[in-house]
Amino acid sequence: MLPTDSILKTWEKFNNFPMETLTKVWFYDKGTNEKQRSISLMKEHREQYGLSGNCFDLALWLLDEFKKAGVEAYPVGHNLNTEHAHVAVIALNEKGNRYFCDLGDQWLTPILIDTDSEEYTNEKLSGFFPAAKVQVQNHGAGTEIFYHRSNGKVSKQIFNTNPIEMDYFLKAAEFSQNLIKPNPLLECRVPYKSEIAHWEFYNWESFLSTSHGLFKEPKLGQIEEWAELISQKTNYNKEIVLETLTKYIEIQNKALI
Numbered sequence: 001m002l003p004t005d006s007i008l009k010t011w012e013k014f015n016n017f018p019m020e021t022l023t024k025v026w027f028y029d030k031g032t033n034e035k036q037r038s039i040s041l042m043k044e045h046r047e048q049y050g051l052s053g054n055c056f057d058l059a060l061w062l063l064d065e066f067k068k069a070g071v072e073a074y075p076v077g078h079n080l081n082t083e084h085a086h087v088a089v090i091a092l093n094e095k096g097n098r099y100f101c102d103l104g105d106q107w108l109t110p111i112l113i114d115t116d117s118e119e120y121t122n123e124k125l126s127g128f129f130p131a132a133k134v135q136v137q138n139h140g141a142g143t144e145i146f147y148h149r150s151n152g153k154v155s156k157q158i159f160n161t162n163p164i165e166m167d168y169f170l171k172a173a174e175f176s177q178n179l180i181k182p183n184p185l186l187e188c189r190v191p192y193k194s195e196i197a198h199w200e201f202y203n204w205e206s207f208l209s210t211s212h213g214l215f216k217e218p219k220l221g222q223i224e225e226w227a228e229l230i231s232q233k234t235n236y237n238k239e240i241v242l243e244t245l246t247k248y249i250e251i252q253n254k255a256l257i
Helices: 005-014 022-026 039-047 056-071 167-178 223-234 238-256
Strands: 074-077 085-091 097-100 123-130 134-140 141-146 154-159 185-192 193-204 205-210 213-216
Touching: 005 097, 022 167, 022 185, 039 056, 056 074, 056 085, 056 167, 056 223, 056 238, 074 154, 074 167, 074 223, 085 167, 185 205, 223 238
Parallel strands: none
Antiparallel strands: 074 085, 085 097, 123 134, 134 141, 141 154, 185 193, 193 205, 205 213
């Protein structure tokens, strides 16, 4: 179920890339007509400020890196052009086997989705997703993935694995970058004891998901404290984070009027 080296080498370039909406809000007021950043601009912002992006940014960047590496890949997703949109990437190895690559949900590594492959298993597998074992099955709409938590809770997602035409994908990306929600969100993979855990900041609260359970962290009182903590977790420029969190407070205050 693990990806072959041709896919893994490219995927691992993104090991330290969070998924977040902070960059979207920061860039929104920069005066550009198009809000979906180009690959070159994303790289520039990464180099200057350590920034990453949302699931559309990450999918576009990953597709570009796969293309450079000579790996066939295409975008997939669901609920495009809505506030519930989510996108990922399917990459093919040398045998033509398809691997699901989801930086937006902060997977640890891509996973095989071809159930007729010799490498496929229906077993619950660890090492693919932080704080959960995963199980891949066929579904009429594409691929169904089950997430088995340590407390016995099981959740599932259904992914349409048909390729999205690139022009349509870019229009959906632009829609997403123009959709500003009032609650800041950031997710990243962090070392925890002997595993890689999932750290999430959402609407002024933070959580750590591990194989030992979900831990809610103490709530911070000052926006400067949040900026410091987020910067520590992500290596983002602290001034940029503080500027963006301040904008989020303005957005939330406007929503209350």
